[in-house]
Amino acid sequence: MDQFTLNLLVVGGSFALYIGIAIWARAGTTSDFYAASRGVNPIVNGAATAADWMSAASFISMAGLIAFVGYGNSSFLMGWTGGYVLLALLLAPYLRKFGRFTVPEFIGDRFYSQTARIVAVVCLLVCSITYVIGQMTGAGVAFSRFLEVQNTTGLLIAAAVVFIYAVLGGMKGITYTQLAQYCVLITAYTIPAVFISMQLTNNPIPPLGLFSTHAESGMPLLAKLDEVLMELGFRDYTGHHGSLLNMALFTLSLMIGTAGLPHVIIRFFTVPRVADARKSAGWALVFIALLYLTAPAVGAMARLNIITTIYPDGTSAEPIRYDERPDWMHSWEQTGLLAFEDKNNDGRIQYYNDDSEEFASIAAERGWEGNEMVTFNRDILVLANPEIAQLPPWVLALIAAGGLAAALSTAAGLLLAISSAVSHDLLKSVLLPKITDKQELMAARISMAFAIALATWLGLNPPGFAAQVVALAFGLAAATLFPALMLGIFSKKMNTQGAVAGMLVGLITTLLYIFTYLGWFFVPGTNMLPNTPDNWLFGISPLSFGAIGAALNFTAAYIVMKMTAEPPEHIQELVESIRVPRGASGAVDH
Amino acid sequence: MSEDKSAAAYWSANIRIITICLIIWAIVSYGFAIFLRPLLAMLPLTIGGVDLGFWFAQQGSILTFIVLIFYYTWYMNRIDREFGVDEQ
Numbered sequence: 001m002d003q004f005t006l007n008l009l010v011v012g013g014s015f016a017l018y019i020g021i022a023i024w025a026r027a028g029t030t031s032d033f034y035a036a037s038r039g040v041n042p043i044v045n046g047a048a049t050a051a052d053w054m055s056a057a058s059f060i061s062m063a064g065l066i067a068f069v070g071y072g073n074s075s076f077l078m079g080w081t082g083g084y085v086l087l088a089l090l091l092a093p094y095l096r097k098f099g100r101f102t103v104p105e106f107i108g109d110r111f112y113s114q115t116a117r118i119v120a121v122v123c124l125l126v127c128s129i130t131y132v133i134g135q136m137t138g139a140g141v142a143f144s145r146f147l148e149v150q151n152t153t154g155l156l157i158a159a160a161v162v163f164i165y166a167v168l169g170g171m172k173g174i175t176y177t178q179l180a181q182y183c184v185l186i187t188a189y190t191i192p193a194v195f196i197s198m199q200l201t202n203n204p205i206p207p208l209g210l211f212s213t214h215a216e217s218g219m220p221l222l223a224k225l226d227e228v229l230m231e232l233g234f235r236d237y238t239g240h241h242g243s244l245l246n247m248a249l250f251t252l253s254l255m256i257g258t259a260g261l262p263h264v265i266i267r268f269f270t271v272p273r274v275a276d277a278r279k280s281a282g283w284a285l286v287f288i289a290l291l292y293l294t295a296p297a298v299g300a301m302a303r304l305n306i307i308t309t310i311y312p313d314g315t316s317a318e319p320i321r322y323d324e325r326p327d328w329m330h331s332w333e334q335t336g337l338l339a340f341e342d343k344n345n346d347g348r349i350q351y352y353n354d355d356s357e358e359f360a361s362i363a364a365e366r367g368w369e370g371n372e373m374v375t376f377n378r379d380i381l382v383l384a385n386p387e388i389a390q391l392p393p394w395v396l397a398l399i400a401a402g403g404l405a406a407a408l409s410t411a412a413g414l415l416l417a418i419s420s421a422v423s424h425d426l427l428k429s430v431l432l433p434k435i436t437d438k439q440e441l442m443a444a445r446i447s448m449a450f451a452i453a454l455a456t457w458l459g460l461n462p463p464g465f466a467a468q469v470v471a472l473a474f475g476l477a478a479a480t481l482f483p484a485l486m487l488g489i490f491s492k493k494m495n496t497q498g499a500v501a502g503m504l505v506g507l508i509t510t511l512l513y514i515f516t517y518l519g520w521f522f523v524p525g526t527n528m529l530p531n532t533p534d535n536w537l538f539g540i541s542p543l544s545f546g547a548i549g550a551a552l553n554f555t556a557a558y559i560v561m562k563m564t565a566e567p568p569e570h571i572q573e574l575v576e577s578i579r580v581p582r583g584a585s586g587a588v589d590h
Numbered sequence: 591m592s593e594d595k596s597a598a599a600y601w602s603a604n605i606r607i608i609t610i611c612l613i614i615w616a617i618v619s620y621g622f623a624i625f626l627r628p629l630l631a632m633l634p635l636t637i638g639g640v641d642l643g644f645w646f647a648q649q650g651s652i653l654t655f656i657v658l659i660f661y662y663t664w665y666m667n668r669i670d671r672e673f674g675v676d677e678q
Contacts, residue, residue, distance in 0.1 A: 093666075278662065296648045580600065581675055
């Protein structure tokens, strides 16, 4: 059986499983559709949250993201996990106790204001829609790479599968497919990681392998990696290059943004009790950590492995001849993710950092005329691993199914957050308060269908700013929704005016700061200042601004609160009641 | 634990444990992994050939986060019962 047929079988099998689950977990009420009737086991919800959270980018790109920068990009590891501590301690249990279906619903009810609700809906839509574009394009790319179909066809197939289980099952269908998708993606990620770790360090557990001895050289793996990188003019892997302040602010923005992302928060509305919401956040982080502890190990090992493959006799000896390169390099050159160019016509592959001025003289001495590995896509560190480790073809098929599972599970969670904000917060709460549960369920399904159509359209015609949207989504979630939610719980006296002022200040300052350096609506050339560290205000990168936006939000909210009237008595009692777990199971219907 | 079983006492006990957990959360990530890394590097202790701060940045902080959430969950379940506000 050839690789293509195998990919088709494994991916097709996983899709059949998701659709089967969708038919089994049909939604009959709005409570099913929005919150899986709050009957989800906390450990199952943890796994579903992990799949909801880990996107195509986490699965395919994260290892490379860490590996090509080293220590400096640890921000992604800490930021995307540390947010769960904030979620478990500051938000999830109280929002579960409140017992409603959406994030804007909490903000609207707690701040007794339709304005606050609508501002929250706007913030949610901006965060979630920008985020979903990346998932849809990711699914399209994964399809075209593994199943040899056009990007467009791939995207349409992905949209059709999500349509079946999200429209039919709502949160209930999404929860159980996410559980299955988590199992697929973590298996696919772990198997090649174990093999590469065995090969390089004789340790079958990748996170331990990262900190153990490189079998071939007898040196610690990371010390060996530092050594070969510096011998080729690159920066050392474990050292820090850049501003510590930016690294800390970027980490903080990712943490606060993670805790404020609506598609993650609503997952905690599906568990039966407040205590389950806390426990579930812990399990979610355990399931996420299984991948996040493996990713930096895979990245570092794959990068070292590729360098030692090119320089089999050490970096001071001659690199391999182009026509003697391993088969996997040959096959990945065809995808365009890897490309060589023999600049000095010696038939060998010189891979080094030709941007380094200090290294230029050494390169000249050795007769090198530029880095000859001209394209080295970071995704290859994960995608090519099965071939590098010479694993059987079914492992590559599993990687295909895993990448698609990661993209689809995140897309479905985002689509639910979008459609419930529309059907529940705009239609039911603002425009048509008289509709029945059955009618609202129909409205929810229709808005889901519209959300999928919109996401598919955006995936097919991605706006030019697709690459920047992650910063935007996290920055806005951090600067708008997180502070409003936290103040709603922890500040009993916080009123409408304070919350709305805070959200608007957070939204506007963050957008302004990002647009100033990255261009208005990311249109190239419209930025008012060049995006370089000398121009940044206090040296703060636009990517790190979310934490500052959050601080401005808190400050504005407090100042306005002090100048305006206290919230009414019944709202203060509401805050008292969400602070204690007792009575949560009674608050299911409303 | 004090004898006061009021809602206010429950809330201040909760705020106290949240504060403690968040201090640890900040120390392992912003402290050990970022700002205090040069200080940790002066210790004669290394993991896998690199300084402790690097380990905290890539693994230690994540493992601490997991422990923090489960500890908070366990602690809160205990005081929920103690103050009679647990779910029946």
